[in-house]
Amino acid sequence: MTVLLEVRGLVRRFGGLIAANNLSFDVVEGELHALIGPNGAGKSTAIGLISGEQRPDAGRVRFDGADVTALPIAARVKAGMTRSFQITSVLPDFTALENVALVYQVRAGHSFRFWRPAAGERALLEPAGAMLARIGLGGRADVPARDLAHGEQRQLELAMALATGAKLLLLDEPMAGLGTAESQAMTDILAGLKGHTTILLVEHDMDAVFALADRITVLVYGQAIASGTPKAIRGDPAVRDAYLGEDA
Amino acid sequence: MAKGFAVRREQVLGVAGLLLALVLPNLAVALGKPDLVTLGTQIAIYAIGAVSLDLLIGYTGLSSFGHAAFFGLGGYTVGILAFHAAGEPMFGVIPGATEAWIVWPLAIGVAGVAALAIGALSLRTEGVSFIMITLAFAEMFFFLFVSLKTYGGDDGLGFRRRNGLPGVAPRDDVAFYYVCVAALAAVLFGFSRLVGSRFGRVLQGIRQNPRRMGAIGLSTYPYKLAAFSIAGAGAGLAGALHANLLRFVSPDMLHWTMSGDFMIMVVLGGTGTLFGPVIGAAVMVLLQSWLAQWTEHWMIVMGPVLVLVVLFARRGILGLLR
Numbered sequence: 001m002t003v004l005l006e007v008r009g010l011v012r013r014f015g016g017l018i019a020a021n022n023l024s025f026d027v028v029e030g031e032l033h034a035l036i037g038p039n040g041a042g043k044s045t046a047i048g049l050i051s052g053e054q055r056p057d058a059g060r061v062r063f064d065g066a067d068v069t070a071l072p073i074a075a076r077v078k079a080g081m082t083r084s085f086q087i088t089s090v091l092p093d094f095t096a097l098e099n100v101a102l103v104y105q106v107r108a109g110h111s112f113r114f115w116r117p118a119a120g121e122r123a124l125l126e127p128a129g130a131m132l133a134r135i136g137l138g139g140r141a142d143v144p145a146r147d148l149a150h151g152e153q154r155q156l157e158l159a160m161a162l163a164t165g166a167k168l169l170l171l172d173e174p175m176a177g178l179g180t181a182e183s184q185a186m187t188d189i190l191a192g193l194k195g196h197t198t199i200l201l202v203e204h205d206m207d208a209v210f211a212l213a214d215r216i217t218v219l220v221y222g223q224a225i226a227s228g229t230p231k232a233i234r235g236d237p238a239v240r241d242a243y244l245g246e247d248a
Numbered sequence: 249m250a251k252g253f254a255v256r257r258e259q260v261l262g263v264a265g266l267l268l269a270l271v272l273p274n275l276a277v278a279l280g281k282p283d284l285v286t287l288g289t290q291i292a293i294y295a296i297g298a299v300s301l302d303l304l305i306g307y308t309g310l311s312s313f314g315h316a317a318f319f320g321l322g323g324y325t326v327g328i329l330a331f332h333a334a335g336e337p338m339f340g341v342i343p344g345a346t347e348a349w350i351v352w353p354l355a356i357g358v359a360g361v362a363a364l365a366i367g368a369l370s371l372r373t374e375g376v377s378f379i380m381i382t383l384a385f386a387e388m389f390f391f392l393f394v395s396l397k398t399y400g401g402d403d404g405l406g407f408r409r410r411n412g413l414p415g416v417a418p419r420d421d422v423a424f425y426y427v428c429v430a431a432l433a434a435v436l437f438g439f440s441r442l443v444g445s446r447f448g449r450v451l452q453g454i455r456q457n458p459r460r461m462g463a464i465g466l467s468t469y470p471y472k473l474a475a476f477s478i479a480g481a482g483a484g485l486a487g488a489l490h491a492n493l494l495r496f497v498s499p500d501m502l503h504w505t506m507s508g509d510f511m512i513m514v515v516l517g518g519t520g521t522l523f524g525p526v527i528g529a530a531v532m533v534l535l536q537s538w539l540a541q542w543t544e545h546w547m548i549v550m551g552p553v554l555v556l557v558v559l560f561a562r563r564g565i566l567g568l569l570r
Contacts, residue, residue, distance in 0.1 A: 053462070072467070073462045073465075074465050074466060074467045077463070077464065077465030078465055082463055082464065083463050084463075085459070085460070085463070089457060089460045090457070091452075091453055091456040091460065092456060092457075094456070098449075102449055102464070103464045105446055105449060105450075106450070106461075106464050106465050106466045107465065111447050111449070111450040111466075112446075112447060112474065113447055114441070114442050114447045114448075115441050115442075116446075117441070118444065118445055118446045118448070118449045119444060121446075160460075160464060161463075164464055164465055
């Protein structure tokens with residue numbers, strides 16, 4: 001059991017509001033770790049702090065054995081972590097294939113190449129096509145991202161995140177806005193990734209969380225009040241009080 | 249097949265435009281309207297400035313409101329070098345120059361380096377702040393040249409001859425017209441390669457979703473800065489040609505209304521199309537020249553045209569023609 005991500009004492013204030021209050025937890029290599037909590041518990045803030053979009057007021061983030069607290073986003077992606085967004089976030093004018101090809105392009109080094117058409121570069125298109133096939137979008141490669149169904153766009157986002165070659169995926173509500181069937185499809189895709197890629201999953205869909213997670217951390221008011229297996233979390237009285245409450 | 253048709257139609261448009269550009273001087277003679285050549289030259293020059301601005305507005309999503317700064321710097325490079333060539337060297341050491349192969353690359357370089365410096369600061373902001381800060385820098389250069397009495401200040405700076413090009417007579421307006429058309433063709437070709445390259449892909453990604461580009465590991469700043477500098481260099485070339493057309497430069501070239509005109513050309517013709525801004529430049533120059541015969545308030549007509557295009561044509565005039 002190697003700890004891949006170590007979050008220690010993160011604090012983040014927005015004016016009078018404390019979105020992360022001495023937040024600490026670990027993500028172990030290979031696991032699917034879910035971060036749950038009521039609205040406003042600071043889940044998205046946690047993702048923002050870990051991915052580098054936001055800077056903590058205090059605390060440290062260690063990833064893969066190195067302190068990344070001060071690193072900018074791009075450096076963290078290079079180190080092997082990437083995030084997805086709560087609101088669908090693809091490049092709408094590009095086709096699905098072009099979206100993923102651009103990730104491989106960025107991964108291949110700088111893009112200060114001004115002359116050769118990128119549209120014909122097999123070194124980018126081939127891995128992109130393979131990634132789309134792997135994520136179940138093989139037949140939709142040439143469709144502009146804006147014309148994809150909502151569920152397909154979420155799949156495309158995941159394909160883009162995977163294409164960065166990340167060891168750790170930070171997924172911010174990948175099921176948000178999905179219908180039952182689409183949610184199930186996404187759950188299956190995530191289940192297929194388990195073991196290959198370490199995932200920190202923020203999700204409101206409790207069926208999906210309890211079906212997928214190896215471990216769960218419960219966040220309330222910016223603090224981790226419990227961390228453990230789904231079974232342990234379900235049985236935890238503090239969690240029941242604070243969150244799962246009535247319907248669990 | 250709709251797509252294939254659209255491509256063919258665009259090619260037809262392109263070929264027709266090129267043919268028209270090539271025979272324009274003959275047409276002008278046949279119609280007995282020699283000033284058509286000057287109008288054509290003006291269109292080609294403004295088009296170069298507008299196409300380069302489209303790289304920012306249409307491809308990178310950066311609404312720069314300071315493009316006139318680089319247009320003016322390109323122009324003043326020509327004017328100032330001509331001034332010193334005819335008189336004393338600059339600061340007693342730097343000689344003037346009148347040869348195009350020296351002056352024009354210098355004009356492009358000066359504008360590109362200025363854009364690099366201005367961009368380095370402006371690109372730390374976004375949205376409205378970016379529009380305002382680029383405007384502020386352009387205004388700074390405007391007032392700088394107004395205050396430089398050595399170079400004519402308010403009144404501008406005239407010079408006697410166009411920059412020398414081998415095989416082109418300096419007084420030959422038709423030859424100069426073809427030089428400008430060739431420059432426009434080169435800019436269009438270069439920029440269309442640019443937007444299709446890896447670099448261009450990144451710019452388009454930044455326009456569509458900068459946050460996403462960050463999340464896949466890209467630092468957007470250096471790419472935006474490079475685009476800003478390249479666009480500035482393009483405006484510098486346009487400015488150098490404009491100075492040659494009139495054999496005169498003045499702070500008007502740097503005025504904020506000039507930046508606005510370039511923006512209008514881009515939006516009118518179609519953002520993110522490269523060829524659209526050429527149409528935008530043509531419409532703008534022709535409307536101005538025809539309407540100005542009746543009224544100096546030609547913008548009274550131009551304004552509503554722009555509003556209609558913005559409201560009803562997503563990709564400008566080119567979008568309608570497609």
